[in-house]
Amino acid sequence: MDAIDILINEHVYIKxxxxxxxxxxxxxxxxxxxxxxxxxxxxxFVRGYADKYHHQKEEKKLFNILAEADDNLKRGPVMGMLLEHDLGRSYISSLEIAVEDYEKGDKSKKAYIIANxxxxxEMLKKHIEKEDSNIYMLSRRIIDSETQKDLKNEFDEIEEDEANKKIREKYTAFADSLIKS
Ligand SMILES: [Fe+2]
Ligand SMILES: [Fe+2]
Known part of the structure; x- marks a missing residue:
């Protein structure tokens, strides 16, 4: 299992x-x-796992390597992926407000819950498809083996951290409870 496999596996639970x-x-x-x-x-789940656990690995590690490797990647696909992460955060904030208002009795907010x-x-599914079929494959091709090894070690450290283990177990169990693969 390389660093990219770890990310692909996290996508399974997010999906x-x-x-x-x-x-x-x-x-x-x-x-x-x-x-x-x-x-x-x-x-x-979105904030604790998709964003904090998974997107941080992309934003703080993998995407930085890609951006440093190639300026066109930095201004193109990497920028696009970062924008979509931010867009996701914005939809989730709007969803949270709609859920709170709905709970307070404003039933018209159901439409805003559905919309957000x-x-x-839909956006994150397409985002994940782009990463799985494009960005990650490209990463395997262009990142030299030494850097790939370093990345794997950094991801392993994150994975083995006791607090992170608890986060992973909690949220993957939640995802499994919704849909069994
Ligand atoms: Fe992403
Ligand atoms: Fe991702």
Whole structure:
């Protein structure tokens, strides 16, 4: 397992939650009441796992290596990926506000829950596809073996940290509880 495999494996769990969001949004659009507790757990997963655990590995490690390797990559695909991470954070903040207002009794906010949750899930699914099929493959091709080894060691350190182990176990169990692969 190399550093890229670790990232691809994290995508598997993120995609499970994204599919669960899409399934729930379809039910909401068909008339089901929103379950604020479900969305609070989803928001916690996104912030604790997708963003803090996974995106940090990309933003602080892999993407920096790609940006340093090639200026065109820095201004093109890397910039695009970073913008999409930020866009995701913005949708999740709007989702959080909609869930809070819905819970306070403003049922019209269901439309905003659906809009923000669904666009987030759709955007991040496409983002993950681009990384899996393009950015990560490119990384394997252009990053020299010494740097790849260093990256793997850095990721292993993150993976083996006791606090991170707990984060990983908690959130992968949550993803598994929603959709079994
Ligand atoms: Fe990403
Ligand atoms: Fe990713």
């Amino acid at each position: 499970k939650v994204l599919s669960a969001i899409e399934d729930d949004c379809i039910k909401l659009s068909e008339g089901k009441d929103a379950d604020p507790q479900f969305y609070r757990k989803v928001i916690e 949750a669904l666009i987030y899930a």
